[in-house]
Amino acid sequence: MHKYGYxxxxxxxxxxxxxLAHIIANLKSREEFRKLQxxxxxxxxxxxxxxxxxxxxxxxxxxxxxxxxxxDIVAAAVPVTHDEMEISGYKDALNLIHTTYMDLDLTEDLIxxxxxxxxx
Numbered sequence: 001m002h003k004y005g006y007x008x009x010x011x012x013x014x015x016x017x018x019x020l021a022h023i024i025a026n027l028k029s030r031e032e033f034r035k036l037q038x039x040x041x042x043x044x045x046x047x048x049x050x051x052x053x054x055x056x057x058x059x060x061x062x063x064x065x066x067x068x069x070x071x072d073i074v075a076a077a078v079p080v081t082h083d084e085m086e087i088s089g090y091k092d093a094l095n096l097i098h099t100t101y102m103d104l105d106l107t108e109d110l111i112x113x114x115x116x117x118x119x120x
Contacts, residue, residue, distance in 0.1 A: 050074055050091070050095075051067075051071055053094060054070055054073075054074055054090055054094065055067070055070050057090055058086065058090060063086055065083065065087065069084070070087060073088050073091060074091050086119070092117050093114045096117065
């Protein structure tokens, strides 16, 4: 039979850490309220962030296209060139992260999946 030790409970948590945890929880609840209150604005900002991330990350790789074309690809337009396929793949990998981040474990297989998604 396994016996659990609770000696860690004797250690005190510094007040500043408790205070910061409270501030973070408070900000998180405010964020959720604001998301509900201004859902269209949040969605617009999220879309803008995705487009900028796709644009910037692909530019690092030397893949450049117009802002309009990136916007179209992010909105599910069919990629025409190899570069556009990589842009679309990055968008798909980013979408996977955004939609399943709570369930993702950083493993070699996950990284390989991201690379495969980008290359498809």
